Amino acid sequence: MMPIVVAADVRKAFGSVQALDGVSIEIPPGQVLCIVGPSGSGKSTLLRCINQLERIDSGAIWVDGELIGYRRVGNKLYELTDAEIARQRLTSGMVFQRFNLFQHMTALENIIEGPVTVQKRRRSEAVDEAMALLQRVGLSEKRDAYPSELSGGQQQRVAIARALAMKPKLMLFDEPTSALDPELVGEVLAVMRDLARSGMTMIVVTHELGFAREVANEIVFMDRGAIVERGSPQEVLVHPKQQRTRDFIAAVLA
Amino acid sequence: MSSSTASSPTRMEMPERFDPSIAHLTHVPRRHYGRWIASALILAAFAYVIKAFAEGQIDWTVVGQFFTAQSIISGLGNTIIMTVCAMALGIALGVLFAIMVMSPNPVLKGVAIFYIWFFRGTPLLLQLLIWFNLALVFPRIGIPGLFEARMVDVMTPFVATLLGLGINQGAYTAEVVRSGILSVDAGQTEAAKAIGMTRLTTLRRIILPQAMRVIIPPVGNEVISMVKLTSIASVIGFAEVLRNAQTIYFANARVIELLIVSAGWYLIIVTILSIAQHFLERYFAKGSGRRSRRFARPAVEG
Secondary structure, eight states, X not given: OOOSEEEEEEEEEETTEEEEEEEEXXXXXXXXXXXXXXXXXXXXXXXXXXXXXXOOSEEEEEETTEEOSEEEETTEEEEOOHHHHHHHGGGEEEXXXXXXXXXXXXXXXXXXXXXXXXXXXXXXXHHHHHHXXXXXXXXXXXTTOOGGXXXXXXXXXXXXXXXXXXXXXXXXXESTTTTBOHHHHHHHHHHHHHHHHTTOEEEEEOSXXXXXXXXXXXXXXXXXXXXXXXEOHIIIIISOOSHHHHXXXXXXXX | OOOHHHHHHHHHHHHHHTOGGGGGSOOOOOOOHHHHHHHHHHHHHHHHHHHHHHHSSOOHHHHHHHHTOHHHHHHHHHHHXXXXXXXXXXXXXXXXXXXXXXXXXXXXXXXXXXXXXXHHHSOHHHHHHHHHTGGGTOSEEEETTTEEEEHHHHOOHHHHHHHHHHHHHHHHHHHHHHHHHHXXXXXXXXXXXXXXXXXXXXXXXXXXXXXXXXXXXXHHHHHHHHHHHGGGGGGGTOXXXXXXXXXXXXXXXXXXXXXXXXXXXXXXXXXXXXXHHHHHHHHHTTTOSSOSOSSBOOOSOO
């Protein structure tokens, strides 16, 4: 089966900090992959590079079989235009740590914005699908609420619905529960669990080791811009081979 | 025991401090004698000013007579038209240059910085005079082969005023728009990108509508300023309300009466605009009724 994401020797630096130091990975479709690791390990950066929110310094990334951000002509990679990059982003949906719902739009308007404005689909059709998505995340009655009137957990569920409305092949979650009060984490994880069960390919950067262990098919442990260990939840979280992984898990569980 | 003077007041206060029977006593608000005296003084001064104007050398029937005179009303029309046109030009240029200032392209950025520097750095009156006298520098204007005209024919008082006020306004509005755009959280741009929006669509659909909440109050202020700034154009002969009032008092010598007529009209326009601004602000405040993230904790990792 063709991998949905392939990264080859990806490097990215912010000033003098090497956020990604030669990351290579293949991710098969239909999988839930959780990326764990300490702060500053580069896990969020990797996710953001896959969605081209960050431009990589070197290396290459393919999403759904397509080289992203660049076009190869001969022995050089030429950067794509704004519009081409925007089109490539449609393959993946992104859920942010801080939700980033459009503050001037209601829950429903947030969800139909992409389908109507970007995909030029009929508004009535987009509204029908958005209502189905709101129901799926359990927020049908909040269709006309503005983000400021929703709890963090509700905002994140709307944000997931907004990403799903674009019918992506791949969902990226960047620490989706890190900004939530503890009692609101469960409702967001429940929606993600449901999504995983439906067969959606998901890449989840998370601190929720319990969720990772329960839902993930595979875990990647990253540290200092590199992949340290990869394997099943049992292998990485219960019987880690690397000392750095063991230290991290011990620190999180302590 | 060791200090009876220190402990005795405490013992005396104890019963009163916790005496529940005082709960039913009537509360008497404090009297603000200072405020009453200040109010009385101000009212007296105000009454004196009113009396002075009522008894002064002002012929109020002349004010009433000229308030709706043909020439004043047409001047008022020109004032309003100029305000609308100059402000439209100013906002269009302001948005354009705000985007240019934030552009990664150094040439666009440089041009925008120069524009803001130049037009904020020179007096408006001077700029108006330069526009009006541009024919001294460029006697003819046009694109060779396509069209050509004499500058004095093109640079009428209306055109010179429009360019002077509009371009000057653009330099100020650019800064307002820029601060409005900066006030929108960077996460909004990322979310818009993530659903496949191009940079321009993001600006139009996501950033500017939210920036409006910050932009509207100062721009409303500037519209009100603009109404009054149009009066400067009287020096280059633009027939706005003050210019026409002056033309009348040069003929009939009723100077103060005609100036009062103009002042009355400016106040009326500004009052209407202030009300309009209130409703506009309310419209663009949607979604920000309550601060968001009440339930969110600070970010753990960026």
